[in-house]
Amino acid sequence: MYPHETRIYIAILIGVIIFLSLIGFFIVTIVRYQRKKVAFHVEKIKEQFYYLDKERERISKDLHDDLGASLSAIKLRLQCLKNLNNENSSIIENAEMQIDEVMKKIRHISFNMMPGVLQRRGLDEALKELIDIVTDNTDITVNYKFHAGIFEKNNALHIYRIAQEILNNIVKHSKATVVNFTIVKIKSAIELSISDNGIGFKKKEITTNLKGAGLKNISWRADILKAKVYLTTTPGNGVDYLFKIPI
């Protein structure tokens, strides 16, 4: 080989190495950028949910404590009325019944916004209450088994919200009669599984564009928990959710 040929080959080799290094650098930068972008996105959602939940907690408390107390006080004052004739006493009775109705609505709104039981008694108790509400108000049988243990407050809230959203969907859309609900600890993860025997749905249609705020919320909260989500469903065959949440 002539010396100038060797020089050409070396130059080509150097050129190729530089080119490959540039491409490598480029790819690494893109991957890093993407990862940062995802992390940033999750952080942003996390922050948004934090403030959203905080605000919900405040409104829920105001509704429950202040409005609830004021309405009870009005009812007490009505009960103080004496010597009423039949007509007036039936008016008062009606007014009391209306107060009870308003209180029930407040309870419902306040509980949906932030269940006090979650903050005081933890995830297990809150989920039990959520399931009781479903079984008390519908014909759905819920078989449940869970021992979630103690979670960091915000994570417990995310898991609770995911369960609440899924149960809401089951009640509203699934026509299911049986729901199986379990939370178990397997190795270094918590597995949350909720399945029903309802009408199911076309997974692609619903998940591709994340139709509905409910599913979006589930997906975002799962991202915050760094959970892996497995959704199995076809029309006519119920819905099966499995979340693997690292601990």
Next chain:
Amino acid sequence: MSSLKIKVIIADDHDVYRDGLRLLLNADEEIEIIGEASNGKQLIELVKEKHPDVIVADLIMPGVSGVEAIKEIYKSGITRIIALSTFDTEYLIVEALEAGSLGYILKNAQKGEIIEAIKTVNEYNPYYCKSTSSRLVKLISKSKFNPYTKQNLDLFSDKEKEIITLICEEKSSEEIGNILFMSKRTVDGIRSKILSKMNVKTVAGVAIYAIKNSMYFVRHTA
């Protein structure tokens, strides 16, 4: 004659509710309000100072909560305590009963119930609010709260025991009549006998008495 009145202390952080409660209780000749507190700490101090017969304490109060205050007051030997609760804090009611209160009443209770509760608890008998949900009965039955010392089960006839079981299953007098081939009036008669033997005023009271005395067993779904 004021010394014969039931001396009551009320505690609630909402002035507007306390005002209403005062108005209602003052109208009763047998009740005298001897003090009012707006938080748990104040309540504990007031009880030490005034020695009431009955305490009516809201469970959600700033600082020292109602449940904590009840625990503290119970330790000092005072047992005639009624927990006052909002309509959806059933877990708090259970905590209050475990902490030492002898009865509870929901803030949206029906006419006359608060006064009935005060008079019942004043006699050292437990009081369960009329609007108690079956869920709360279950929670109380599973809790550590048990105001009953061992009862003599021969107190009740077989027919009464049968009716107690049906009451626990949330059957109305009419339904019980249909099942046992009795008239509604007969069932009502036996029902009121059961209530008086148990010393309770409400259906929830019958259920809790029956469960706590192993006369009825709740089926838990999980």
